[in-house]
Amino acid sequence: MSTPPPAGEQLVCVTGASGYLASHVVRELLARGYRVRGTVRDPADPEKTDHLKRLPGAGERLELVRAELGEPEGLQRALRHCTALLHTASPASTLRGGSRPASYPTGCLMVPPSSPRE
Numbered sequence: 001m002s003t004p005p006p007a008g009e010q011l012v013c014v015t016g017a018s019g020y021l022a023s024h025v026v027r028e029l030l031a032r033g034y035r036v037r038g039t040v041r042d043p044a045d046p047e048k049t050d051h052l053k054r055l056p057g058a059g060e061r062l063e064l065v066r067a068e069l070g071e072p073e074g075l076q077r078a079l080r081h082c083t084a085l086l087h088t089a090s091p092a093s094t095l096r097g098g099s100r101p102a103s104y105p106t107g108c109l110m111v112p113p114s115s116p117r118e
Contacts, residue, residue, distance in 0.1 A: 015087045038062065
């Protein structure tokens with residue numbers, strides 16, 4: 001069995017990186033020296049991304065990319081060259097005319113088939 005490359009040589013994709021759970025995962029990965037590619041709906045939205053950009057190591061090892069779970073092309077781009085995937089995104093929206101959240105499991109199901117290891 002071969003030894004895995006050092007953390008600094010590995011690129012880990014974290015879906016839904018701006019979320020509560022995922023932001024803690026991103027922080028821990030950066031603290032351990034991993035390079036992280038986080039998917040977010042809008043990388044330019046400071047309200048959703050500034051807390052990630054302020055993490056120690058983020059300036060050198062964090063890349064935020066736009067990806068939606070319902071769009072396989074964005075996920076394929078996000079996963080390119082990654083050695084690991086931590087799928088923490090949970091797609092949800094509000095039902096028309098109501099306040100109850102509606103989730104879309106089909107977006108979650110798209111992640112494994114669109115995971116190229118190039």
